[in-house]
Structure formats: C-alpha cells, structure tokens
Amino acid sequence: MLDGEFLLPLGLNGSDAMMGPALLWAMIVGMGLYQGLNPPMGWLPALARGLETGRTAPLIQRAAAIALGHYAAMLALLVPLAAGFAMLLPDPSPALAASGVLLLGFGLFKLWRPQHPRFIARIPPRQPVRWSFWMSATHCGSPLMMLSALINLIWLEPVYYGLRFGPGLRLSHDLGLAVLLAAGMTVPLLVTASGVALLLHRTLGLRLIGRLWFNLDFGWSLAFIAMGVMALAMGDPRLMAYCRSHLG
Amino acid sequence: MSLAQMRPDPTFYPSAKLAMEAPREAFGYVALLCPDRSKGDAIGVIDLDPASPQYRRLVHSVELPHKGDELHHYGWNACSSMLCPASGHPFSERRYLIVPGIRSSRLYIIDTKPDPRQAKIVKIIEPDELMRKTGYSRPHTVHCGPEGVYISTLGGKGAKGDESPAGIFLLDCDSFEVRGQWEIERGDQFAHYDFWWNMPHDYMVSSEWGLPPLFENGLVPEALLANKYGHKLHFWDLRGRRHIQTIDLGANHQMALEVRPAHEPSKDYGFLGVVVDTTNLEGSIWTWWREGGKFHARKTATIPPEPADAAKLPDLLKGFGAVPPLVTDIDLSLDDRFLYVACWGTGELRQYDVSDPFALKLAGSLRVGGIATRTPHAGGKAFHGGPQMLEISRDGRRVYWTNSLYSTWDDQFYPAGVAGQMTMATVGEQGGLTPDRDFLIDFAPPYRAHQIRLEGGDCSTESFCFPSA
Numbered sequence: 001m002l003d004g005e006f007l008l009p010l011g012l013n014g015s016d017a018m019m020g021p022a023l024l025w026a027m028i029v030g031m032g033l034y035q036g037l038n039p040p041m042g043w044l045p046a047l048a049r050g051l052e053t054g055r056t057a058p059l060i061q062r063a064a065a066i067a068l069g070h071y072a073a074m075l076a077l078l079v080p081l082a083a084g085f086a087m088l089l090p091d092p093s094p095a096l097a098a099s100g101v102l103l104l105g106f107g108l109f110k111l112w113r114p115q116h117p118r119f120i121a122r123i124p125p126r127q128p129v130r131w132s133f134w135m136s137a138t139h140c141g142s143p144l145m146m147l148s149a150l151i152n153l154i155w156l157e158p159v160y161y162g163l164r165f166g167p168g169l170r171l172s173h174d175l176g177l178a179v180l181l182a183a184g185m186t187v188p189l190l191v192t193a194s195g196v197a198l199l200l201h202r203t204l205g206l207r208l209i210g211r212l213w214f215n216l217d218f219g220w221s222l223a224f225i226a227m228g229v230m231a232l233a234m235g236d237p238r239l240m241a242y243c244r245s246h247l248g
Numbered sequence: 249m250s251l252a253q254m255r256p257d258p259t260f261y262p263s264a265k266l267a268m269e270a271p272r273e274a275f276g277y278v279a280l281l282c283p284d285r286s287k288g289d290a291i292g293v294i295d296l297d298p299a300s301p302q303y304r305r306l307v308h309s310v311e312l313p314h315k316g317d318e319l320h321h322y323g324w325n326a327c328s329s330m331l332c333p334a335s336g337h338p339f340s341e342r343r344y345l346i347v348p349g350i351r352s353s354r355l356y357i358i359d360t361k362p363d364p365r366q367a368k369i370v371k372i373i374e375p376d377e378l379m380r381k382t383g384y385s386r387p388h389t390v391h392c393g394p395e396g397v398y399i400s401t402l403g404g405k406g407a408k409g410d411e412s413p414a415g416i417f418l419l420d421c422d423s424f425e426v427r428g429q430w431e432i433e434r435g436d437q438f439a440h441y442d443f444w445w446n447m448p449h450d451y452m453v454s455s456e457w458g459l460p461p462l463f464e465n466g467l468v469p470e471a472l473l474a475n476k477y478g479h480k481l482h483f484w485d486l487r488g489r490r491h492i493q494t495i496d497l498g499a500n501h502q503m504a505l506e507v508r509p510a511h512e513p514s515k516d517y518g519f520l521g522v523v524v525d526t527t528n529l530e531g532s533i534w535t536w537w538r539e540g541g542k543f544h545a546r547k548t549a550t551i552p553p554e555p556a557d558a559a560k561l562p563d564l565l566k567g568f569g570a571v572p573p574l575v576t577d578i579d580l581s582l583d584d585r586f587l588y589v590a591c592w593g594t595g596e597l598r599q600y601d602v603s604d605p606f607a608l609k610l611a612g613s614l615r616v617g618g619i620a621t622r623t624p625h626a627g628g629k630a631f632h633g634g635p636q637m638l639e640i641s642r643d644g645r646r647v648y649w650t651n652s653l654y655s656t657w658d659d660q661f662y663p664a665g666v667a668g669q670m671t672m673a674t675v676g677e678q679g680g681l682t683p684d685r686d687f688l689i690d691f692a693p694p695y696r697a698h699q700i701r702l703e704g705g706d707c708s709t710e711s712f713c714f715p716s717a
Contacts, residue, residue: 045333045334052448052514115422121395122489125333125447125448206266210260213255213338
C-alpha cells in the first residue's frame with residue numbers, strides 16, 4: 001500500500017504528498033508498539049525487577065534502561081548513515097534497493113537461525129542498557145528495520161517537495177530525522193513495555209507469563225521480509241530513474 | 249512452525265511457586281547401570297501416574313548401544329531457566345535428556361517426545377570429540393542455563409583424567425553441538441563435582457569429589473585418610489566465567505558433593521553435603537551464603553557415625569567398628585523449606601526444616617537398608633544398599649530415591665551387591681516422612697539404579713529468575 005505513494009513521479013499535489021510521511025510515521029510507531037509487547041525488550045525484565053523490589057519505580061527504571069539501550073542502538077546505525085547520505089548521497093533513493101536486500105536477507109537469516117547471538121547471554125543481568133543495546137543492534141535488528149524508513153523520509157521531504165537544501169541544512173535535517181525516527185520507535189516501546197509490566201505487577205501476576213509470551217520474534221522476522229520486499233519494489237524504479245538522470 | 253515454537257513450553261515455570269502448583273509428574277526417568285557389562289546401561293521410564301494401571305512400574309527402557317558407560321547424573325536440554333528475562337528466546341522444548349556416561353565420557357541425547365514410553369536415542373557424542381573440543385572427560389552434572397546446557401566433568405586429559413583440570417563445558421541446547429570449555433579463568437580449581445547457580449545474582453557455585461584415580465577403581469582408603477579427596481567450594485562469576493573465590497572447608501571434610509542453592513532467587517544462600525569427616529566419620533551439611541560481596545560457609549548440621557559389630561562390616565570399615573553416615577546426596581524442596589539428606593552408609597533418609605538456613609531442625613527421618621542395620625523396606629521386602637540419589641516432586645509432597653552410589657564403591661561398602669531399587673515416601677504438610685509400602689520397584693538383575701528425573705522438571709533441575717511473591 002505504501003509503494004503506490006512513493007512510486008508517483010515528482011510534482012504531486014500537496015494532499016497526496018502528506019500521506020507518505022504520515023503512513024511512514026504510523027508504521028514506525030507501530031513497530032515500537034510491537035517491540036514493546038515483545039517480553040525480553042522491556043516488560044519481562046521490568047516485571048522481574050518490580051517483583052524483586054516490590055516497588056513501581058525500579059520497574060519503570062528497568063523498562064527505561066531497556067528503552068535507552070534500544071534508542072542508543074538505533075542512533076548508532078542511523079546517525080552515521082544519515083550523515084553519510086547528507087554528505088555523499090544528496091538523493092538517497094538509490095540506496096533503497098540495497099536496504100531492501102539487507103532487510104530481506106536479515107529476515108530470512110532470522111527465520112533460519114532464531115536464537116540470540118551467543119555473546120548476549122554473557123552480558124550480566126545488572127547491565128540492562130548494554131544488554132538492550134546489543135540485543136536491538138543484533139538480534140532484533142531494530143536500526144536496520146528503520147533503514148528504509150529513514151531513506152524514504154530523507155527522500156520524501158527535500159526531493160519530493162522539490163526542495164533544494166544547502167549542505168549544512170541538509171546535514172542537520174537528516175540527522176534530525178534519524179534522532180526523531182529513533183525516538184518515534186523507542187517511546188512507544190517504553191510506554192508499552194512499562195504498561196504491560198505494571199499491569200502484570202499490579203493485578204495479573206506471573207502466572208500469565210507463559211500465556212502472554214508469544215514468539216513475537218517470528219512475526220518480526222516476517223516484518224523484515226515484508227519491509228525488504230517493499231523497499232526493493234520501491235527502490236528499483238527509483239534506482240532506474242536515478243541511473244537514467246545521472247548516467248545519460 | 250509448530251505451536252511449541254510459538255509459545256514457551258508449559259513446563260517452564262517463571263517462579264518456584266508456580267512450578268509447585270503445576271500438574272504433578274506422570275513419568276519418572278531413572279539411570280540404570282549394568283555393572284557386569286553384560287549389556288549396555290539404560291534409561292528406565294517409570295509410570296508415576298497413580299490413575300494408571302502401570303503405576304509404579306518400569307514401562308520402557310532405552311538401552312544404550314555401548315557397554316560400560318556407567319550412567320550417573322543427567323538432565324534436560326531446556327528448563328525454567330529459559331524464562332529468565334535476559335535468556336531471551338524461550339522457544340526450545342523440554343524434550344531431550346542429556347545423558348553422560350561418567351566412565352566412558354560418552355554423551356547420549358535421548359528424545360522423550362511424543363511419548364516417554366517410546367523414548368529413543370537421537371544423538372551420541374563420542375569421548376574423543378568431547379576431549380578434542382573441551383579437554384575434559386568423565387562428564388557428570390547437567391544443568392540448562394543462560395548459555396545453553398552446562399555439563400560438569402570429573403576428569404581432564406590423560407588416560408587417568410588427572411593430567412589437567414576438570415571443569416565445565418557448554419553444549420548447544422538445540423543442535424547438541426559441543427561448544428567448548430566454559431571457564432575463562434579457573435583460579436585454583438582443579439577437581440570438580442557438582443555445580444549450580446543464582447542466575448539473577450550472576451554467580452555459580454561448584455564442589456569437588458576427587459580426580460578419577462581416586463574413584464574409578466573404588467574408594468582409595470589411604471588417600472581418604474590422607475585427606476586427598478576434594479574439600480573446597482568454588483564461587484564463579486556466571487556470565488564472566490571467572491573464578492572469584494575459594495572456600496576451603498578444612499582438609500578433614502572429605503568429598504564436598506551436591507550444592508543446592510535456594511530456589512528463590514532473592515535468597516543468597518545454599519547448602520552443601522560433605523560425605524565424611526576423617527577425624528570422626530561424621531557426615532555434615534554446610535550452609536554457604538553471600539554477604540558484603542563475599543561468600544562464606546559454615547557447618548550447620550552433623551550426622552554421627554553409628555557403632556556396629558565388626559562382623560557386620562565390610563573390610564573397608566572393620567577397623568573402625570562403626571558405620572559412617574556417608575552423606576552422598578542432598579536435595580532441597582522448591583519452597584526452600586525442607587532439605588533431604590541421604591545417609592547411604594547408615595541407611596537413613598533425613599528431612600531437615602531449613603526455613604532458617606543457619607538453624608537446621610530435624611523434621612523427619614526414615615530408615616531403610618544400611619550397611620549394618622539392613623532395615624527392610626516398609627512393605628517388608630529387603631532393601632539393598634541405602635537411600636542414595638534423591639528426587640523431590642515439584643509440589644514437595646513425594647520424595648523418590650534409588651540405592652546405588654557408583655559401581656566400584658557399591659561393592660566396597662555393600663559387598664553383597666546393590667540390586668537396583670527405587671522407592672518413595674510421602675511428605676506431611678508440616679514435614680515428616682511416611683514410606684509408601686506399596687512403592688518398591690525391583691529392577692531386573694544386573695541393573696543398579698542411580699539418578700531419577702521427573703517429567704516436567706524437579707527440585708534439582710529447575711532454577712528461576714522471578715520471585716514467588
């Protein structure tokens with residue numbers, strides 16, 4: 001449903017142009033909510049901490065620590081990429097096809113090998129930020145998941161609107177987008193994880209863990225594949241257009 | 249994609265309390281060894297469902313293709329530790345028994361699904377592969393934990409297994425590939441026996457029996473009297489895989505065997521059984537705990553030897569005129585309330601109330617077998633050997649046990665032989681042991697019986713990250 005929006009040629013009217021970013025942001029927030037429901041990415045460690053201390057504040061702190069690690073992992077990949085695009089690739093659209101290949105490949109890899117990378121099991125439980133950083137950066141692949149969204153958002157505004165930013169403005173615009181995008185996924189994650197942990201802590205109890213713990217990772221792998229296919233579908237025409245305009 | 253991979257296994261329990269409330273065991277497994285090597289050892293499957301016509305019977309046995317493996321301890325590929333927040337991906341099934349041969353250093357992987365009565369071997373890891381990948385031999389205790397399946401070993405390199413330290417290695421819990429040594433820094437640790445941990449507090453505890461030359465061909469009396477067996481507790485950084493502290497119990501406290509940490513993760517203590525004090529033949533229970541960032545241990549219960557007529561004693565004990573209790577196994581109920589102590593020499597099963605881990609109170613005792621006493625089973629039949637490997641049901645209401653220690657040691661302490669038997673006692677609300685007079689399984693000769701495992705996990709397999717609150 002998204003690709004129709006992006007495949008449209010330049011020079012559209014304003015109302016259509018607004019749909020693209022709105023849908024993208026909705027998707028980013030939705031992915032944050034989904035990750036927030038994933039037990040290891042917040043509510044499970046937060047609940048464990050809440051039960052251990054019998055208090056709410058440490059529960060929220062633990063959820064926040066997981067969210068912070070997630071946020072840092074997003075920034076660690078997206079910020080250098082955004083800066084790279086701003087400085088080296090004024091029109092990032094040719095990178096979209098490449099991001100599609102990465103997303104698709106990662107989704108397939110996760111289906112083939114759903115286990116966590118082994119080194120994560122060696123991170124001590126008292127270091128939740130570090131744990132979450134590496135978990136998000138590797139097993140979840142959250143920053144990678146946001147790669148095509150970043151490319152699209154960068155492309156949408158300056159290119160779609162026909163804006164021509166100077167290099168300085170372009171850099172701050174792209175970096176700003178990366179930071180905002182990371183927050184757009186992390187804040188819903190924090191809210192959902194804290195909410196679920198509080199609900200279980202206050203009323204529902206531990207017994208439900210077995211019932212509530214679905215293999216959300218499986219759906220996440222499928223989402224990678226879907227995003228990858230979408231990015232490839234959108235990226236291919238843009239790559240062709242880019243090549244035509246730059247090579248002859 | 250099967251449902252099992254979409255949700256955690258229902259036999260993974262978040263807390264000890266939830267494990268106690270889960271449905272009771274319908275099957276048990278028991279290690280059966282064939283000491284005369286006329287056949288392979290076997291894993292027996294026992295029907296433990298009182299509603300079944302086959303209740304208290306051996307309903308299946310998985311016979312091993314090699315002879316002389318000497319089955320001893322074993323465990324599950326996956327358990328409640330899978331639910332720990334940081335362990336992550338809990339979509340493995342509790343399905344495979346990881347069964348080491350303590351003498352052969354061979355590992356068998358046995359599939360218990362879909363029906364334990366059709367359990368079968370699915371993989372064999374040969375001793376040379378184990379040695380090549382880990383440098384260890386004589387695999388022993390099996391626990392499922394944060395990095396997969398952890399297996400302790402009693403031997404290192406060399407024909408006698410004493411040329412390099414014994415330690416722990418890791419096995420992948422899904423592919424059963426041997427990953428290699430667990431330790432990064434082992435400090436002064438050389439001998440090994442049992443280990444367990446507190447996962448949220450991130451430490452491991454391990455103990456020492458003795459190097460293989462001290463046990464494979466039987467107990468070596470001169471070595472025992474010279475205090476050559478293990479007498480230390482080792483504490484480790486679990487995720488860091490580093491040795492952090494040694495506690496020497498004193499050289500006279502020979503053979504520090506089972507370590508049983510409290511199941512409740514907020515409790516920073518556990519217990520240890522010591523087989524014999526060479527100054528007075530006592531057996532002892534020790535409580536170890538963590539305080540101020542350091543580990544401590546002290547003796548919290550002793551069990552005296554019992555004088556006996558030398559005519560009733562095997563050669564090994566004639567000179568002493570007494571039977572040592574020989575504390576060869578201890579097991580802690582999931583609510584951390586009762587500690588069960590097997591006195592294999594005197595033929596006694598003791599139950600201590602350990603609600604206060606520093607003030608153990610004897611809450612129950614039961615006599616069966618024994619070197620000198622030879623107390624018959626409650627149902628009237630002879631009981632060979634004495635209470636040895638214990639297993640407590642998750643709900644804490646039933647204690648099962650077998651009677652053999654280790655082939656060569658059986659023959660020294662019970663020269664008439666220790667024909668394999670398994671029995672059970674029920675536990676009262678406030679403690680106390682009542683033997684089940686109808687529960688006595690006599691395994692077909694020449695099998696002897698060692699460790700028991702219960703379907704859906706038991707008190708010596710499950711460790712938790714969530715408090716029971």
